[in-house]
Amino acid sequence: MEEVGATAPARPGGGPATGYTFRAAAEWAEFGAVLDLAYGGHPHSPAHSAVVGALFEPKRSLVACHGGRPCATLAGYALEMTLPGGPAPVAGIGYVAVAPPHRRRGLMRELLRRALTALHEERAEPVVVLHSTEPGIYGRFGFGLASRAVEVSVPPEARAFAPEAEGEAAAEAGRKVEAAGLTLDVVPAEEAHSAIADIYRACLHQRPGMLRRDAAWQRRAVEDEPASRHGAGRLLCMVASGPGGAARGYALYRLRPAWERSRPRYALSVREVFARDPAAYAFVWRSLLDTDLAGTVSAAARPVDDPLLALLDDPRSAAPTVRDQLYARAVDLDRALTARTYSAPVDVVLEVRDALCPWNAGRWRLTAGADGGAECARTGAAADLALTAREVGAVLLGGGSPAQLALAGRVTELRPGALRAASAAFHHDPAPFCPMSF
Ligand SMILES: CC(C)(COP(=O)(O)OP(=O)(O)OC[C@H]1O[C@@H](n2cnc3c(N)ncnc32)[C@H](O)[C@@H]1OP(=O)(O)O)[C@@H](O)C(=O)NCCC(=O)NCCS
Structure with a gap:
C-alpha cells in the first residue's frame, strides 16, 4: 500500500x-x-x-x-x-x-x-548494523565504525610460524599430521555444509560481531557464483578433523592459476577460517600456507587481532592493512547500551546528540557492575562525557575506544577520569569481527 x-x-x-x-x-x-x-x-x-x-x-x-x-x-x-x-x-x-x-x-x-x-x-x-560500500556515507546518520578487519597477504618466503607457535598440531602439519591427531580433507564447499555449520556454530560466541547463520545465511556464506570467481577455481573447503573424525576446523578458499618463470604461483584467497580450538586453527592455517602450487596466500578480511598474526614468524611480510568493516547504531540508546555487558565497572553520564533519532538525545546515566550487567536511564545529573550517536555506535561492540575518539576531538571529557573508566568498560577482547556480508 x-x-x-x-x-x-x-x-x-x-x-x-x-x-x-x-x-x-x-x-x-x-x-x-x-x-x-x-x-x-x-x-x-x-x-x-x-x-x-x-x-x-x-x-x-x-x-x-x-x-x-x-x-x-x-x-x-x-x-x-x-x-x-x-x-x-x-x-x-x-x-x-x-x-x-x-x-x-x-x-x-x-x-x-x-x-x-x-x-x-x-x-x-535495539541496535542496527550495516556494511557500507564507502566509509564516508553513514557517519552523518549516527552509524559508527564498530569493527575493523585486516587484509593479509602472506608471500611464499614468509610462511614460517614463530618457533614458539609451532605447537604440536602446527609442527606436525608439515609432516602430514597423523601424529598430531588431526587429519585434513579438501572438498568442494557445497559438500561440507554440515562441518561448516557445526564449527561456525561452535565459534559463534568467540567474538562480538559474529552473526548466527540459519540454512539460508549459510548458503550465502558458501555461495560460489562462477561470475564472481574472476579466474579462480570453485570454492573449496579444507576440513581438519580430530582422531574420532569430528571436524574441528575449516577454511573456505579458492586458487587462481598463475605462473612465474614456468613455476606455479597460484593465488590462494581465503574467504573464512574457523576452528573449535587453537591447535586446529593453527593446523588449518599451516595447511593453507603449505598448499601445493600456491604462491601468495591472502585473505581480504581477518579480525584485527587474528591469531594468524601471532603465529607467523614474519607478520610484517603479510602486510596487514586495516579496513573499516561493520557500522553500528543505537536505535534506542538505553536498550542498546544494556544489550551488552561491560569489561569493567563504570558509572558515567553521557550527553548524547542524535539528529536523526531525536528520542536518543539528552543525558543518560550508564552504570555497570563487576558482573558486567548494565543499567541505563535518563538523568538530570551533570554530564561526564559528550558525544554523538556516531561515537556511541563505534563503541557498541567493544571495538571503538572512547579514549581514541576523544583524542580525535569526537568525545569530550567533562569529568576527569570518566574517559579512562568508560574506555576500560566499553573495550572488548577479542576484537569484534563480522564475517558475513548482507
Ligand atoms: C549512496 C547512495 C545510496 C546515496 O543516496 P542519495 O539518495 O543520493 O543520498 P541522500 O540524497 O539521501 O544523501 C544524504 C547525505 O549523504 C551524502 N552522501 C550521499 N552519497 C554519499 C557518498 N557516496 N559518500 C559520501 N556522502 C554521501 C549526501 O551528500 C547527503 O549529505 P548531506 O546530508 O550532508 O547533504 C546512492 O548514491 C547510491 O545508490 N550509490 C550506489 C550504491 C551504494 O553505494 N549504496 C550504499 C550501500 S551501503
Missing part, C-alpha cells in the same frame, strides 16, 4: 524532491532493476538472486517509488549477533541503493529515517 504524498524533503542543491512515495517492499524482484542501475549495470544472475532472495524480508524492507516505479531500496533483516556478553537481536540493513537520476534528493536519508523510526516505535531490535 503506497503512502501517497509521503514525499522526501527537498535537498539543498538537489532537484525537486516531490512525487516520491514510500512503501514496504513486495518481493525481492522489485529491488533488481534499482540495484542493476545503482551498481553500474551488473544485473544479479538468477542463481545469486535465488540466494539473496531467500534472505529477503519484505515487511522490513522499503522502496521509494517515482511515477509508480521503484527508484530507491533499503533491505532490512532480523539478525542475531554476538555482542559483548552474548547473543542479542540486531537489525541489519543492506542494499541501500538509489537509481542515478534520483540521487542527492534525500531518498537514502528518508529511507533510513523511516527504517529507524519503525524499529523505535515497534521496540524491535
